[in-house]
Amino acid sequence: MANGSRQAAWEFFGAELKRRREDAGFTQSALGVQVFVSGGYIGQFEQAIRKPQLDVAQRLDEILQTDGFFERMWRKLIRDQPYTEYFAHVVELERLATQLSEFEPALIPGLLQTPEYARALFVASNPLATEEYAEEFLRARMDRALILKDATRPKYWVVLHETALRTWVGGATTMAEQLERLASMMRGRKVLVQVIPFAAGAYPKMGKMMKLMEFEDAPPTVYTEAVNSANLLDDPAVVKRVQAAYDLLRAVAESPKASLALIESVAKDYRRCASTT
Template sequence: MEHGRRQRTPRPSRIPRTPREKYGEELRLRRTAAELTQEALGEQVVCSPTLISHYEAGRRLPSPDDARRIDRALGTDGFFARWLEDLETKYADHFAAVAELEQQACLIQQFALSIVPGLLQTDDYARAIFRSYRPNHRPEELDRAVVIRTERARILEGLSKPVMWTLLDEAVLRRQVGGPRTMADQLHKIADMAEAGRLRLHVLPFGSGAHALMESLLTLMDFEDSAPIAYVEGLFTGRLMDEPALVSASQTAYALALSDALSQQESLALVRAAAEEHEHGQQ
């Protein structure tokens, strides 16, 4: 080695970018070339700067309308709208962005009103859910849906991230989905995860009466490098919110409902008791 010259340390190879990340990077480059801030582009697209940052990070994809507005703002002649058509997803349109965000969240706080959250479902429980609203289903379709849901849940296989809080209405424990055995196994799985420290579990008992989340399920997500989001869902539809006022209101509603819930130990005892009742056919 020549005197005075330092030997370079090889750089670690970068993890390959996903198609969404490539889309977002190109958007950032085109925006920068157009000398627009995220705020300025957001004004032209009619969305928040936070949403533009999620697009550029590859966490979310714009809607077709937003992609067309991006093309108009940047003068890209339909480039982003056409590319968007190639970024297909295996999830329903209203849920695709949520599934992507789950992979990057450092904290997920979820509330379930009537069914077990998808990330916690057993295969048999998920299959029963899918079967309930697909009257002309084929076995292979159900198998594929269950596999997709199982793949989502792999984010919980790590020991630390994301930190998971799960708040359940007591109705989730009482409605028998898939039969007594399936329901008992499902509840035992949730309790096992809580006892293992993989999630924080609380139940809102019927006795607590009205509570702040009784009209909708809710998922809150925090990230290490961007603003938090909130997601609510109804029949065949969902809304992902990043507006600070709505996210803050959702966080407050979650905190209020959590304050009416049982402690973790009391919740665990109730979940185990409900599992035993399903096992023995007591309703």
């Protein structure tokens, strides 16, 4: 399903939600209470600004007595997404975010990856995948990154561990190009990057990736990831603790200026290595 037709389908989902909500006599706020979201969220679902999660679609069916209509439509729309079910929501939220704050302990974040780096990661996890499947993955990964080229792109702050710079992914040339692109984006003020050096030793939330997403008219959300599963968390107390942890990560990391110098230095090391092989 093309992006335009998928968006039209989500708009139909929202229009049906509004019609059936009004037929049942619920205000947005009253329905939100029943399905454990805010009335504002219901309004965003109806306008196709946000996409509900599966459990919300199921509760809508239960409260509005729609015999599984919203769950079936949700499953159809998510199935047509180029992302896994748990990650499709994150992609939608990235597009809506006004600020993204991300920590990656071992690799370059997806929004900043070059095609060659992303391909090497994919092949490492999917050694028997067809070329067609690999190309589909790469198209989706590169399409995601287009939000950083948009005039309304979110403010993007990334903290990396030095491990992400030093781990060979795809060879010396691939790593050199990846780090050179990262440095170029930093110099172009597309992203603010800080690096936690090996010398820092132990650091907060060691080894655990996290992404904080902030929005103009909705509460912030935290995304964390495990093996073939993930969590989207918007409980205010949880988000506050993650924000505090992210502040500590920024504190132990090198400054943006020193981080840029380190990234460029490591990129030069990879270039020298590539020229001798």
